Every structure is written in structure tokens, then in C-alpha cells.
Amino acid sequence: MNKLLLILLFCYYLNAVDKKINVENGTVYFLKTEKIVDGRVEIGKKSIAFIPYNDSEMLAIIPFDYKSSLGEVCAKVFSGAKELETLVFNVKKGKYKEENLTVSSKHVTLPSKELRKRTSKEYADAYKIYNKVTKKNYLKKKFALPMSTKTTSEYGNARVFNGKIARYHSGVDFRAKVGSIVKVVNDGKVVLVDNRYYAGGSVIVDHGYGVYSCYFHLSGFDVSVGDVVRRGEIIARSGKSGRVTGPHLHLSFKVHGVSVSPLHFMDKFNNLVLN
Ligand SMILES: [Zn+2]
Structure with a gap:
């Protein structure tokens, strides 16, 4: 058994x-x-x-x-x-869609040893952050969206790259031209500002007690690691860096090291708090 x-x-x-x-x-x-x-x-x-x-x-x-x-x-x-x-x-099982994507071949061919070393270090560093539980709760207000544009790809869509590599979309994408303003979804502390291979320009914000919001494929940063930010503050500019087919903002949420739907999280949380 x-x-x-x-x-x-x-x-x-x-x-x-x-x-x-x-x-x-x-x-x-x-x-x-x-x-x-x-x-x-x-x-x-x-x-x-x-x-x-x-x-x-x-x-x-x-x-x-x-x-x-x-x-x-x-x-x-x-x-x-x-x-x-x-x-x-x-x-x-949640009701998630399946979508087929075509991605530039430079991201699909077998990565070099050097590149594998880089991406596995970036992955390990990110999970070191996501698994850390800061004993400070910044979540005292309702969440606000990072931008007001339409979403173009939902969390949980099963993705098939060039008909081969199957994975799922771990965040939600917002339509955004390069250089659009990106606002932080709630109060927190900036814990990562970096350019990474897959995620491109990245900002990660710690909201305390194991909750993190992540903003990827950015073209510019308005914050530095250690900055304490307030809901709605401009933290970055959207872009098309990293593994993408076009410009957009990818927003993801990590809770105790687990990827969850950002829109579901924000919606449910907002029903619990008053401000
Ligand atoms: Zn995305």
C-alpha cells in the first residue's frame, strides 16, 4: 500500500x-x-x-x-x-485550457553546458527565495492588478512548445507594450531584481509568510533589492526579455514554494480583507 x-x-x-x-x-x-x-x-x-x-x-x-x-x-x-x-x-482538477506555441529555435535546441549551468543556478536561487518564509506579514490591504490591460494567457494553460515540450503556464499574462508601467500588487519587500535567461528582466516581491509575487520579461527596473514597496507603486517597465514570443507582462504567485493562480489568489484574498 x-x-x-x-x-x-x-x-x-x-x-x-x-x-x-x-x-x-x-x-x-x-x-x-x-x-x-x-x-x-x-x-x-x-x-x-x-x-x-x-x-x-x-x-x-x-x-x-x-x-x-x-x-x-x-x-x-x-x-x-x-x-x-x-x-x-x-x-x-481545475478547468485549464491547452494551447500550442511556437518559440524561437534558439530556446528549444539542446542548451549548452554553460547555459544549463546558468539556468539551473537561476532556478535554484529563485526556489531558495520562494521556500523562505519571512515572519512578517505585509498583507493588510486588498490586492490591486499590476496593470489594467486585458489578460492574454491564463494561469494553468497546458503549453505545448513546437509540438514537443509540454509544460503549464505558471502565471497570468497581461497585454503590454515594451515600456508599460508595472505596479506592485500589494505591500511587500523587493527580494530579487535581475536579468535571467527564461524569465528575462525579473522582479520578485516578498509579501511575508511565504507569499511572493513575480514580474517577468521586463525591460527596466524602478526598484532595487531591499526596497519596501507599497501597493500600486511603480516597480518596473514591461518588455519582451527572456523566453517569449512577444511583449507582455507575466505575473506569477508563489505560496510556500508552490505556483498558484494569481487571479484566483487575489480574488479570494480580497473577499477577506476590508481595506
Ligand atoms: Zn506568462
Whole structure:
């Protein structure tokens, strides 16, 4: 019997399951609780702390990977060593589209050793950031979009490059000419400003407690690493750098190292806060 199934069986037979919750892959679930000391949710290998978000309640932001196995997963709510609640999440497949893309051949031919070294370092450096949980919560306001243009490619679209390499779109694209103003979606701290091979000109903003917003394919930067930014502040200019077919802004969200739908995250979060 596989390990996950065993854990799930323990979840059902050794504990009364307090709540069953339906979620979709590639989204987050905002779990609320009244104020508790050292509150956290343990799910899989992750331990997710509750954030104080108003006078009486706390919030845990639980991500479900796009590639997470579908079906039931067990989660436990703790206050210190005391177990408070057992939850079962039922992960269902979100309604995501499939699209075919043609990309310049220089990005598809087998990359050189030097290039592989560069891209794997960039990947490792980015995940070092995404997996870091800053114990400061900047999320006190509603989110605002980085620009007001139409979206041209949604999060979760399955992508087929030149009929070969299959992957999924880990963010949402906004229509934007080179040089358009890019605004930060909420308060936070700038943790990366760099030119990278695939993402091109990149800015990453830490919103605290494991939540990051990322802005890619930029042509210019208005901030530096370490800057504390406020929602709506101009952080960059959009562009067409990195692996792209044309100019646009790619916005992605990482929550505890997991890519989730930015628009779903912002919409759900905005229903929870007043400002
Ligand atoms: Zn994109």
C-alpha cells in the first residue's frame, strides 16, 4: 500500500475528520481560525503558520500544486503541540485550457553546458527565495492588478512548445507594450531584481509568510533589492526579455514554494480583507 494512502487511512480511522473541503489544483485555500498561540497547519511535508489578519481571527494560506495528485489529502491544525482539528482536502482538477506555441529555435535546441549551468543556478536561487518564509506579514490591504490591460494567457494553460515540450503556464499574462508601467500588487519587500535567461528582466516581491509575487520579461527596473514597496507603486517597465514570443507582462504567485493562480489568489484574498 502506498504511503500517502496509509496516511489518509490514519487520518480517517484514528481521528474524527472535522471538515471535508473541496479545492482545485493550482489554487490556495484560505483557512480561518480564531486566535490561537503558535497556530499552524501540517499538510504533506509542509507546516504552514497562521497569520494574524484581523482583531479576532487568523489565516493560513494553503497552496495546492498544479501537479499535485488529485483526490483526498489529510491536514491537521495545531496550537503548539496540541492537535485541534483534522481536515481532509479533496483536490479536484481545475478547468485549464491547452494551447500550442511556437518559440524561437534558439530556446528549444539542446542548451549548452554553460547555459544549463546558468539556468539551473537561476532556478535554484529563485526556489531558495520562494521556500523562505519571512515572519512578517505585509498583507493588510486588498490586492490591486499590476496593470489594467486585458489578460492574454491564463494561469494553468497546458503549453505545448513546437509540438514537443509540454509544460503549464505558471502565471497570468497581461497585454503590454515594451515600456508599460508595472505596479506592485500589494505591500511587500523587493527580494530579487535581475536579468535571467527564461524569465528575462525579473522582479520578485516578498509579501511575508511565504507569499511572493513575480514580474517577468521586463525591460527596466524602478526598484532595487531591499526596497519596501507599497501597493500600486511603480516597480518596473514591461518588455519582451527572456523566453517569449512577444511583449507582455507575466505575473506569477508563489505560496510556500508552490505556483498558484494569481487571479484566483487575489480574488479570494480580497473577499477577506476590508481595506
Ligand atoms: Zn506568462
